Amino acid sequence: MPTVNNALTDLTIAAARDGLDKGDFTSKELTEAHIAAVEAARDLNAFITETPELALKRAKASDERRAKGKAASGMDGIPIAVKDLYCTEGVETTAGSHILGGFTPPYESTVTQNLRDAGAVMLGKTNMDEFAMGSANITSYHGNVINPWKLDDGKDRVPGGSSGGSAAAVAGHLALGGAGSDTGGSIRQPASFSGIVGMKPTYGRCSRWGMVAFASSLDQAGPMTRSVEDAAIMLQSMVSYDAKDSTSVDQPIPDFAAALTGDIKGLKVGVPKEYRLDGMPGEIETLWQQGIDWLKDAGAEPVEISLPHTKYALPTYYIVAPAEASSNLARYDGVRYGLRVPGDSLDEMYENTRGEGFGAEVRRRIMIGTYVLSAGYYDAYYVKAMKLRTLILQEFQQAFEGVDVMLTPTAPSPAFAIGEKMDDPVQMYLNDVFTVPASMAGLPAISVPGGLSDEGLPLGLHLITKPFDEETLFRVGGVLEEAANFTAQPSYLGGAS
Amino acid sequence: MSYLIEGETGDWEVVIGLEVHAQIVSKAKLFSGAATDFGAEPNSQVSLVDAAMPGMLPVINEVCIEQAVRTGLGLNAKINLHSVFERKNYFYPDLPQGYQISQFLEPIVGEGIITLDMPEGPREIGVERLHMEQDAGKSLHDQDPKRTFIDLNRSGVALMEIVSKPDLRSPAEAGAYMRKLRAIVRYLGTCDGNMEQGSLRCDANVSVRPTGEKELRTRAEIKNINSVRFVMAAIEYEAERQVEVYEDGGNVVQETRLYDANKGETRSMRSKEEAHDYRYFPDPDLLPIDLTQDFVDQIKATLPELPDAKKQRFIDDYGLAIDDAATLVADKETADYFEAVAKAGDAKLAANWVIHELFAVLNKASLSIAESPVSSDDLGKLVGLISDDTISGRIAKDVFEVMVTEGGDPADIVEDKGLKQITDTGEIEAMIDALIADNPEQAQQYRDGNTKVTGWFVGQIMKASEGKANPQMVNELLKKKLG
Numbered sequence: 001m002p003t004v005n006n007a008l009t010d011l012t013i014a015a016a017r018d019g020l021d022k023g024d025f026t027s028k029e030l031t032e033a034h035i036a037a038v039e040a041a042r043d044l045n046a047f048i049t050e051t052p053e054l055a056l057k058r059a060k061a062s063d064e065r066r067a068k069g070k071a072a073s074g075m076d077g078i079p080i081a082v083k084d085l086y087c088t089e090g091v092e093t094t095a096g097s098h099i100l101g102g103f104t105p106p107y108e109s110t111v112t113q114n115l116r117d118a119g120a121v122m123l124g125k126t127n128m129d130e131f132a133m134g135s136a137n138i139t140s141y142h143g144n145v146i147n148p149w150k151l152d153d154g155k156d157r158v159p160g161g162s163s164g165g166s167a168a169a170v171a172g173h174l175a176l177g178g179a180g181s182d183t184g185g186s187i188r189q190p191a192s193f194s195g196i197v198g199m200k201p202t203y204g205r206c207s208r209w210g211m212v213a214f215a216s217s218l219d220q221a222g223p224m225t226r227s228v229e230d231a232a233i234m235l236q237s238m239v240s241y242d243a244k245d246s247t248s249v250d251q252p253i254p255d256f257a258a259a260l261t262g263d264i265k266g267l268k269v270g271v272p273k274e275y276r277l278d279g280m281p282g283e284i285e286t287l288w289q290q291g292i293d294w295l296k297d298a299g300a301e302p303v304e305i306s307l308p309h310t311k312y313a314l315p316t317y318y319i320v321a322p323a324e325a326s327s328n329l330a331r332y333d334g335v336r337y338g339l340r341v342p343g344d345s346l347d348e349m350y351e352n353t354r355g356e357g358f359g360a361e362v363r364r365r366i367m368i369g370t371y372v373l374s375a376g377y378y379d380a381y382y383v384k385a386m387k388l389r390t391l392i393l394q395e396f397q398q399a400f401e402g403v404d405v406m407l408t409p410t411a412p413s414p415a416f417a418i419g420e421k422m423d424d425p426v427q428m429y430l431n432d433v434f435t436v437p438a439s440m441a442g443l444p445a446i447s448v449p450g451g452l453s454d455e456g457l458p459l460g461l462h463l464i465t466k467p468f469d470e471e472t473l474f475r476v477g478g479v480l481e482e483a484a485n486f487t488a489q490p491s492y493l494g495g496a497s
Numbered sequence: 498m499s500y501l502i503e504g505e506t507g508d509w510e511v512v513i514g515l516e517v518h519a520q521i522v523s524k525a526k527l528f529s530g531a532a533t534d535f536g537a538e539p540n541s542q543v544s545l546v547d548a549a550m551p552g553m554l555p556v557i558n559e560v561c562i563e564q565a566v567r568t569g570l571g572l573n574a575k576i577n578l579h580s581v582f583e584r585k586n587y588f589y590p591d592l593p594q595g596y597q598i599s600q601f602l603e604p605i606v607g608e609g610i611i612t613l614d615m616p617e618g619p620r621e622i623g624v625e626r627l628h629m630e631q632d633a634g635k636s637l638h639d640q641d642p643k644r645t646f647i648d649l650n651r652s653g654v655a656l657m658e659i660v661s662k663p664d665l666r667s668p669a670e671a672g673a674y675m676r677k678l679r680a681i682v683r684y685l686g687t688c689d690g691n692m693e694q695g696s697l698r699c700d701a702n703v704s705v706r707p708t709g710e711k712e713l714r715t716r717a718e719i720k721n722i723n724s725v726r727f728v729m730a731a732i733e734y735e736a737e738r739q740v741e742v743y744e745d746g747g748n749v750v751q752e753t754r755l756y757d758a759n760k761g762e763t764r765s766m767r768s769k770e771e772a773h774d775y776r777y778f779p780d781p782d783l784l785p786i787d788l789t790q791d792f793v794d795q796i797k798a799t800l801p802e803l804p805d806a807k808k809q810r811f812i813d814d815y816g817l818a819i820d821d822a823a824t825l826v827a828d829k830e831t832a833d834y835f836e837a838v839a840k841a842g843d844a845k846l847a848a849n850w851v852i853h854e855l856f857a858v859l860n861k862a863s864l865s866i867a868e869s870p871v872s873s874d875d876l877g878k879l880v881g882l883i884s885d886d887t888i889s890g891r892i893a894k895d896v897f898e899v900m901v902t903e904g905g906d907p908a909d910i911v912e913d914k915g916l917k918q919i920t921d922t923g924e925i926e927a928m929i930d931a932l933i934a935d936n937p938e939q940a941q942q943y944r945d946g947n948t949k950v951t952g953w954f955v956g957q958i959m960k961a962s963e964g965k966a967n968p969q970m971v972n973e974l975l976k977k978k979l980g
Binding site for chain 2: 105213217247333335337370373
């Protein structure tokens with residue numbers, strides 16, 4: 001077992017970038033350290049596919065560019081983890097599902113191509129809830145991911161989901177950054193559970209081309225990192241207007257990292273009262289109040305606001321997302337790629353393939369989605385949900401006339417032990433109660449580590465801004481990060497525990 | 498004169514609505530850049546999008562929107578500035594996405610009108626809507642005894658579905674509707690109208706009811722008919738079948754039927770109970786189409802003259818009979834050909850020559866007007882030679898035959914073969930004089946009042962002149978000489 005060079009795996013992206021620039025170390029050394037960490041941490045099950053050879057090849061190319069003074073970006077030579085939902089050229093892409101077993105795309109998703117073009121070094125494809133459906137990374141065909149944060153109760157905890165592999169990889173210092181995807185909270189909730197920063201940009205900022213689709217009107221790529229600045233640096237190399245995605249938006253792309261000025265004086269911070277849930281753990285409530293105070297101390301003005309339709313966001317989400325998913329997943333039929341389980345007739349082949357290929361949670365959501373789109377139920381469920389979605393969006397728009405940013409908790413609890421909440425899907429769905437509203441409205445949002453729970457597990461604070469105002473998000477996120485001064489580390493780092 | 502089926506219980510009326518699938522003329526597919534050429538190697542025109550690879554997304558081909566709007570305008574239809582693509586969900590191996598992207602609640606084109614030229618007079622048939630959708634691929638069942646192969650070349654090809662109102666009342670009207678619609682889209686250049694290649698296909702909704710009944714009865718849908726003749730035959734068969742069902746005390750069931758051209762009958766494919774629930778919903782991968790009136794107006798400004806307008810102009814400007822005008826405008830190439838011939842001067846004569854002489858030649862050799870062995874220029878010259886009396890109509894037929902078989906400029910042929918009409922009075926008089934002198938008996942008969950003998954004299958002169966004598970002059974001079 002190679003030794004892990006913690007001096008390199010403990011860096012932030014910004015620090016690694018500076019070290020590379022100064023010639024303190026090479027991308028090859030940085031990459032080797034992370035490859036060793038990935039190998040040493042296999043029991044976290046964070047990766048589905050490791051690509052060490054590819055990583056070293058790209059690291060070498062990066063070092064050559066840098067030697068010529070032609071580093072492509074702040075991400076050049078930086079080892080990252082990529083969620084297995086991004087199609088990666090020549091590298092198996094399963095989206096955590098048996099049905100895509102053996103599928104190796106001949107093409108590269110726009111977001112991972114952007115990261116490649118920026119010089120980022122992919123260490124491998126990370127584990128995830130099957131087709132991004134889950135909040136605990138327990139629905140993957142490739143097994144559950146273990147959160148590097150452990151308590152001395154001996155229990156393994158979930159890293160959150162669906163981007164649980166990327167979260168664990170970043171939290172456990174196996175990668176400097178992770179590419180995640182967020183449909184209802186799949187970046188932010190695992191970031192909160194894993195004590196890292198997770199950011200979802202405005203819907204349309206990142207191209208969805210080449211991302212295995214879950215719910216097209218909600219899916220959005222985003223960075224998972226160990227600092228707000230890192231998230232800004234990484235996002236810079238992910239976004240682009242892409243004519244191949246009709247929902248991609250052609251907006252000017254600012255310098256995200258430059259937005260971290262630390263100055264939030266006079267900013268109005270909306271605190272939506274409807275997020276104060278009945279039965280919410282006291283530690284969540286306390287941290288939220290702490291967050292409000294930190295921002296106030298930095299010169300911002302907290303304002304209580306009301307988003308009365310928030311309570312409908314989660315049920316609405318669980319109509320819209322499964323509806324889209326039921327249709328998006330129809331292409332996995334055993335005819336052209338991935339798994340095929342033969343049958344005596346065409347229908348039997350479909351049944352066998354999809355029955356074996358999809359796990360229970362995916363089958364559940366396909367059934368929910370099929371049901372809500374069916375003749376006779378469509379108006380009562382889908383049409384009504386779409387109307388509510390419009391109301392939720394309008395409500396946010398109105399609220400943002402009075403405030404610049406909103407602050408909420410990221411998740412209603414810290415990471416729970418593997419095995420908990422397993423038998424009640426509704427309990428599981430409640431994990432996304434704070435993150436789903438921004439998803440329904442397509443708004444940018446970020447989860448920043450705020451502190452530890454009573455037991456000693458990380459908790460995140462959640463910020464939401466107006467569409468395409470990622471700059472304010474990073475600026476406020478940076479202030480929150482500084483105030484929180486979250487220095488706690490998981491017990492399992494870089495493979496050394 | 499309505500089309501009625503005489504049953505044992507009385508007369509039955511047929512009610513028909515047609516759904517026509519017309520392939521949009523475009524280089525690329527509706528949502529991908531793959532080519533659309535007919536007859537390419539299987540699976541050689543398939544993009545990652547057409548094969549529904551994971552993570553692939555549709556991007557609208559704007560040419561197709563333009564073509565749909567152009568077609569809508571050609572059908573005098575309402576253009577919907579806001580329209581939405583929806584997903585029609587069902588599983589089939591030649592449908593890679595597991596759904597067809599189509600338009601459902603909000604199509605790009607609304608109500609319009611197609612006017613049919615029926616023998617009884619014009620008939621206006623309502624168009625319900627026109628929407629865009631993707632074609633599916635093709636399942637090949639005959640390549641292997643056990644397996645089905647899939648060809649995705651057609652997968653994602655852009656189609657317009659043009660739905661008529663249930664306004665058609667006979668197989669003949671259905672046929673006329675298909676021909677008229679085909680003419681319009683071909684004039685517009687939005688569909689090549691090629692039914693053998695599947696560029697234009699038709700589903701017919703057929704029901705029957707006793708004459709006088711107002712309510713529509715249950716309909717059967719006959720799927721995928723690929724010729725005008727079959728559309729008419731399928732409807733005729735199906736309507737009679739339904740009358741029999743009712744008169745035998747049964748009920749027509751709502752179902753999908755197939756037309757078997759070999760047996761000339763329709764048979765059940767699947768019933769309503771087996772019908773799919775397509776679970777339509779707006780495609781979240783695509784934004785709604787929002788057009789400006791300006792965009793529509795710009796297309797409107799470039800619309801060509803359409804068959805109805807052209808027919809009226811042929812009647813007004815050229816003095817053509819309605820039937821002749823309708824025949825000539827049925828096909829844009831024919832109309833253009835005729836107009837080129839008519840430049841020679843006598844439009845009616847030009848119309849006659851195109852409709853009778855040229856069509857006879859083309860039909861016999863199964864040629865299209867574009868493949869005509871005689872160019873419109875040359876036919877125009879020939880018509881010119883007739884109207885300026887250089888040759889007679891009879892001689893012209895001989896010249897035309899030479900043009901068809903050997904080719905060449907008609908003036909040269911007339912010159913080379915010495916076919917020029919004799920219009921010299923002296924020459925004709927001399928021939929008449931000689932004829933009368935040689936046949937005093939016939940001349941006497943004429944003088945005795947048997948004017949029918951004139952025909953014999955004309956014939957003899959034409960024979961002597963090898964048909965070149967101007968028949969009119971021969972007639973006049975004969976009367977004078979014999980009288």
